[in-house]
Amino acid sequence: MNTAAVQKPILDIRDITTSYHIRRSGAQKATTLVAVEDVTLSIKPGETVGLVGESGCGKSTLGRTIIRLLEPSAGTVSFAGQDITHFSHQQMRPLRQEMQIVFQDPYASLNPRFRVRQILYEPFRIHGISKAVAGQKIPELLSLVQLPPDSLRRFPHEFSGGQRQRIAIARALALEPSLLVLDEPVSALDVSIQAQILNLLEDLQTELGLAYLFIAHDLSVVGQVSDRVAVMYLGRIVEEGPRDAVFNSPQHPYTIALLSAIPDISAAQGQQTRERIILTGDLPNPLDPPSGCRFRTRCRRGDQLCVDQEPPLAPVSDSLVACHYPGAEDSGPRS
Amino acid sequence: MQVPLLTVENLSVRFKMPDQVINAVNGVSFSLNTGETLGIVGESGSGKTVTVLSILGLIPKPPGEITGGKALFEGQDLLPLSTEALRSIRGQEISMVFQDPMTSLNPVIKVGEQLREALWTHNPSESRSNHRRRGIELLDMVGIPQPERRYNQFPHEYSGGMRQRAMIAMAMANRPKLLIADEPTTALDVTIQAQVIETLKAARRETGAASILITHDLGLVSQIADRVIVMYAGRIVEEGRIGDIFSRPRHPYTIGLLASIPSITQRRTKLYSIPGQPPDMANVPPGCPFHPRCAVGGERSVCRSDSPRLAEMGTRHQAACHFTEEAASWLAGRAT
Numbered sequence: 001m002n003t004a005a006v007q008k009p010i011l012d013i014r015d016i017t018t019s020y021h022i023r024r025s026g027a028q029k030a031t032t033l034v035a036v037e038d039v040t041l042s043i044k045p046g047e048t049v050g051l052v053g054e055s056g057c058g059k060s061t062l063g064r065t066i067i068r069l070l071e072p073s074a075g076t077v078s079f080a081g082q083d084i085t086h087f088s089h090q091q092m093r094p095l096r097q098e099m100q101i102v103f104q105d106p107y108a109s110l111n112p113r114f115r116v117r118q119i120l121y122e123p124f125r126i127h128g129i130s131k132a133v134a135g136q137k138i139p140e141l142l143s144l145v146q147l148p149p150d151s152l153r154r155f156p157h158e159f160s161g162g163q164r165q166r167i168a169i170a171r172a173l174a175l176e177p178s179l180l181v182l183d184e185p186v187s188a189l190d191v192s193i194q195a196q197i198l199n200l201l202e203d204l205q206t207e208l209g210l211a212y213l214f215i216a217h218d219l220s221v222v223g224q225v226s227d228r229v230a231v232m233y234l235g236r237i238v239e240e241g242p243r244d245a246v247f248n249s250p251q252h253p254y255t256i257a258l259l260s261a262i263p264d265i266s267a268a269q270g271q272q273t274r275e276r277i278i279l280t281g282d283l284p285n286p287l288d289p290p291s292g293c294r295f296r297t298r299c300r301r302g303d304q305l306c307v308d309q310e311p312p313l314a315p316v317s318d319s320l321v322a323c324h325y326p327g328a329e330d331s332g333p334r335s
Numbered sequence: 336m337q338v339p340l341l342t343v344e345n346l347s348v349r350f351k352m353p354d355q356v357i358n359a360v361n362g363v364s365f366s367l368n369t370g371e372t373l374g375i376v377g378e379s380g381s382g383k384t385v386t387v388l389s390i391l392g393l394i395p396k397p398p399g400e401i402t403g404g405k406a407l408f409e410g411q412d413l414l415p416l417s418t419e420a421l422r423s424i425r426g427q428e429i430s431m432v433f434q435d436p437m438t439s440l441n442p443v444i445k446v447g448e449q450l451r452e453a454l455w456t457h458n459p460s461e462s463r464s465n466h467r468r469r470g471i472e473l474l475d476m477v478g479i480p481q482p483e484r485r486y487n488q489f490p491h492e493y494s495g496g497m498r499q500r501a502m503i504a505m506a507m508a509n510r511p512k513l514l515i516a517d518e519p520t521t522a523l524d525v526t527i528q529a530q531v532i533e534t535l536k537a538a539r540r541e542t543g544a545a546s547i548l549i550t551h552d553l554g555l556v557s558q559i560a561d562r563v564i565v566m567y568a569g570r571i572v573e574e575g576r577i578g579d580i581f582s583r584p585r586h587p588y589t590i591g592l593l594a595s596i597p598s599i600t601q602r603r604t605k606l607y608s609i610p611g612q613p614p615d616m617a618n619v620p621p622g623c624p625f626h627p628r629c630a631v632g633g634e635r636s637v638c639r640s641d642s643p644r645l646a647e648m649g650t651r652h653q654a655a656c657h658f659t660e661e662a663a664s665w666l667a668g669r670a671t
Contacts, residue, residue, distance in 0.1 A: 191378060191552075191595060192595055193613075196610075220596070224606060269582050278529050
């Protein structure tokens with residue numbers, strides 16, 4: 001893969017901030033919830049970037065901003081070298097073929113009154129592609145996601161969760177996109193089916209050269225599919241780097257805690273496991289994030305510097321880390 | 336030999352629907368000793384929740400129907416008991432924590448009030464202030480910060496993890512002998528899951544209660560249980576101590592499940608995946624219900640005609656498969 005080094009990213013976002021305006025009952029003015037702040041990320045063709053974090057960290061908002069379902073309040077989104085940050089609906093339309101999204105819940109994302117044939121025909125119809133072309137493509141899509149040809153006549157409720165997710169993936173692939181945003185694509189599925197879908201996604205990537213943004217809260221799933229991993233906490237990326245760097249020598253105390261919190265079966269198999277770190281407290285209210293480093297309220301390393309100054313995302317060995325006291329060991333001052 | 340706290344013998348449960356009959360639990364037997372933690376693992380529809388709910392008289396009848404078996408709790412069969420008799424056992428001797436704390440807590444009653452009610456129901460003679468004191472102690476025990484203040488708050492003022500801890504506090508209120516937790520951490524974030532698991536462990540230590548943990552998450556079971564039961568299509572397919580199940584699994588389904596979990600320590604080139612779909616419970620395959628998805632037995636006629644019985648594999652280790660020897664060598668072949 002020596003071409004990868006010189007390859008231009010298919011997607012490039014710089015200093016993205018996305019906010020929501022919410023009106024709380026009784027309040028005169030709308031408050032602003034900054035869901036994503038100052039995020040920079042790029043994805044190359046054929047690459048999988050994993051985005052992990054807990055609920056409310058902004059990972060789904062970031063996914064929706066990337067494909068311009070949401071408009072960022074600051075920063076730029078470039079797709080294939082073109083700045084699309086402020087593209088109108090009309091301008092986005094041709095680009096929609098290029099970037100597609102697959103959601104968590106295949107029960108909610110498929111129209112229950114449509115047969116699979118209609119579901120798969122929709123993208124072609126919307127983009128004004130002739131029935132003849134669609135008619136040829138649809139059976140191919142089914143075989144891509146390994147569903148039997150007779151599925152076309154059936155309704156979503158006749159399928160299991162895993163099969164429905166295959167239909168949703170087939171629909172996303174209909175217009176031959178180059179980027180797929182996968183938002184928790186396997187978290188609603190049973191364990192044995194999860195592995196099937198993860199393998200299918202990997203096969204499709206090899207076959208079609210797709211780029212993936214893989215959003216999930218489950219680090220072990222992200223670790224299985226990603227080339228690079230970005231960890232988010234309260235709207236910011238706190239660590240980003242190659243898969244092995246982030247998983248084998250995490251530098252940010254949040255990444256270290258997240259990895260150690262995964263119930264790992266290796267202990268029961270008699271292998272050595274890492275120390276388990278239990279974070280205290282809950283995620284702070286995103287409407288009122290802590291000053292300085294946002295993680296400091298749950299951090300074992302924090303000191304006054306962390307209260308006063310927000311740490312920038314800076315290079316540490318192979319990764320980028322936003323911490324005043326980065327390190328694989330539990331180093332730095334304790335409060 | 337110790338007399339088990341709970342012995343379930345040959346339990347069968349079915350649901351009679353207008354157009355079909357679902358045999359949700361088929362001849363399930365297991366036992367649980369005092370202070371022991373048993374994990375019940377399976378995918379959706381495997382019968383793990385129905386097994387436990389029917390022991391507690393919590394399945395809707397009709398359409399549910401217990402067609403056979405016994406559930407001896409301290410020697411007394413729970414299955415024939417009246418609703419009233421069961422109610423006094425539930426919450427007192429046996430208590431339960433469910434997946435979604437928001438639907439199990441009453442949203443319009445303060446958490447402390449709900450705790451006090453749990454205490455009062457089983458101990459009406461005690462004074463109000465004593466119940467309050469004990470309630471605050473319980474919130475403290477499950478690690479809720481500022482328990483006096485939190486006692487007077489409503490469930491919506493709690494975070495998800497705190498609500499689940501409040502549920503555990505309520506479940507432990509009357510020092511039950513058995514705590515049943517059904518997917519207690521599934522709705523929670525990873526770091527909060529870890530907190531709740533620690534809370535469960537602490538509560539268990541504190542009261543010496545035995546527990547049953549129902550989950551689809553093998554990783555979770557490996558951290559908290561002493562023994563584990565693996566269920567498939569309403570049957571136990573394998574049972575054993577944690578070390579045996581995770582290091583020497585003998586049933587192809589258990590082996591497949593373990594092989595399909597992504598590992599965080601090393602990236603596998605490709606995950607093993609069990610082919611096919613979980614069975615339609617109204618239409619379970621004949622013979623071994625796992626045979627259509629099985630990498631070992633699959634095509635063999637005995638697997639298609641005869642349902643294998645649980646057989647001893649070692650000390651307290653059982654598996655229901657016609658070809659456990661081959662399953663073990665298939666596993667060894669995969670590992671190399």
